[in-house]
Amino acid sequence: MALSQRTTKKQVNKEKSSISLLSLTAGSFAIGMTEFVIMGLLPNVAEDLDVSISSAGQLITMYALGVAVGAPILTVLTHRIPQKKLLCLLMVLFILGNGISVFAPNYAILMAARMITALTHGTFFGVGAVVASSLVSPDKRAAAVSIMMAGLTIANIIGVPLGTFIGQHMGWRSSFGSIAIMGIIALIGILIFVPNMRQENTGSITGQITALLKPKLLLYLLIGALGNAGLFTVFTYITPLLTQITGFAEYHVTWILVLFGCGVTIGNIVGGKLADWKLMPSILGLYLTICIILTLFTFTVNSPISAVITIFLWGAASFAVFPGLQVRVMNLAQNAPALASTSSHSAGNLGNAAGAFIGGWVITHLDITSLPWVGALLVGLGLILGIGSYIAERKVQQSQKGYSI
Numbered sequence: 001m002a003l004s005q006r007t008t009k010k011q012v013n014k015e016k017s018s019i020s021l022l023s024l025t026a027g028s029f030a031i032g033m034t035e036f037v038i039m040g041l042l043p044n045v046a047e048d049l050d051v052s053i054s055s056a057g058q059l060i061t062m063y064a065l066g067v068a069v070g071a072p073i074l075t076v077l078t079h080r081i082p083q084k085k086l087l088c089l090l091m092v093l094f095i096l097g098n099g100i101s102v103f104a105p106n107y108a109i110l111m112a113a114r115m116i117t118a119l120t121h122g123t124f125f126g127v128g129a130v131v132a133s134s135l136v137s138p139d140k141r142a143a144a145v146s147i148m149m150a151g152l153t154i155a156n157i158i159g160v161p162l163g164t165f166i167g168q169h170m171g172w173r174s175s176f177g178s179i180a181i182m183g184i185i186a187l188i189g190i191l192i193f194v195p196n197m198r199q200e201n202t203g204s205i206t207g208q209i210t211a212l213l214k215p216k217l218l219l220y221l222l223i224g225a226l227g228n229a230g231l232f233t234v235f236t237y238i239t240p241l242l243t244q245i246t247g248f249a250e251y252h253v254t255w256i257l258v259l260f261g262c263g264v265t266i267g268n269i270v271g272g273k274l275a276d277w278k279l280m281p282s283i284l285g286l287y288l289t290i291c292i293i294l295t296l297f298t299f300t301v302n303s304p305i306s307a308v309i310t311i312f313l314w315g316a317a318s319f320a321v322f323p324g325l326q327v328r329v330m331n332l333a334q335n336a337p338a339l340a341s342t343s344s345h346s347a348g349n350l351g352n353a354a355g356a357f358i359g360g361w362v363i364t365h366l367d368i369t370s371l372p373w374v375g376a377l378l379v380g381l382g383l384i385l386g387i388g389s390y391i392a393e394r395k396v397q398q399s400q401k402g403y404s405i
Helices: 002-049 053-077 083-103 107-134 138-170 172-193 205-212 215-235 238-246 250-277 279-300 304-332 337-365 368-404
Strands: none
Touching: 002 053, 002 083, 002 107, 002 138, 002 172, 053 107, 053 337, 083 107, 083 172, 107 138, 107 304, 107 337, 138 172, 138 250, 138 304, 215 238, 215 279, 215 304, 215 337, 215 368, 238 250, 238 304, 238 368, 250 279, 250 304, 279 304, 279 368, 304 337, 337 368
């Protein structure tokens, strides 16, 4: 009887954890929509607000900078707020930012609204990753983080096309209205299902920053940034690459990107399980896999079928590495896991911006067909740094073990 009661209690706790994780996933889904839906609506926004396409494009650039610079600052300033309350406050701010976007009378107000939502992005994922990992046993932390982050990848498959469709048929403001509604749903889920968690002693702001400035932690933030730079060197220019070199029509690219998104989602979940199995070997193995795939893409881009297969595998491998990197960074900053997790997203966004810039340089000075192997070189540099750090760490562990014997 007692055994049956314990089994039932475990099942109930597992179900509660699953529902809590899904509430966080809903929040990341909404954030993913607001980040990427603007890309498909730039002409509509530019025409309605009477600005150029390039000016409208700055709404994307400033959002990325808001995530990269503002999120760690906001995380530091709010580090004493209980995690559930902070998640709720972030979703309220997110809803407010998208609500302002709906009624923005001019470009400046819309830019301000985008910056408000950008502040919530990195901090939500940073704190959300800590909460997600706390809801499960230690051996399932990466899988829990991958489930929470899956909302971001699913948003690219379902949310962004849906939001773009709404914006193109009902006006771009309707897209932000639908995102605000999704934010409200996520807020309700967090309020009801995410438990109040015991607040860890996070220490002073100085202590938080000191914990973040460890050389090894900064190294892994750099490794993550290099991985993202390799991804966005190619992904930013994937449409001209597929239309000019592979020979696809533009309307085919949309469906290829949906397939890429499917690979991203699958890779994210599988990557979490791999990281729970063997954290560092999985990270290094995935970086090596990405290098190989991008190198092959230099050649397969000339064949439609081979290109599509390569893109699917590339999406899966590129996003499979994220949960493991997130857990690795959190492990290295045990006194400031939320700040470290948020900084990981900031480093990733800096990598996104750097990759887009490098890709543009490659197209101008080399050739568009050079994008895949240049992306492979960037990821390869991250791999070399990761291998060097891992070997050094193993040597220290072995020497300590020998000394204790």
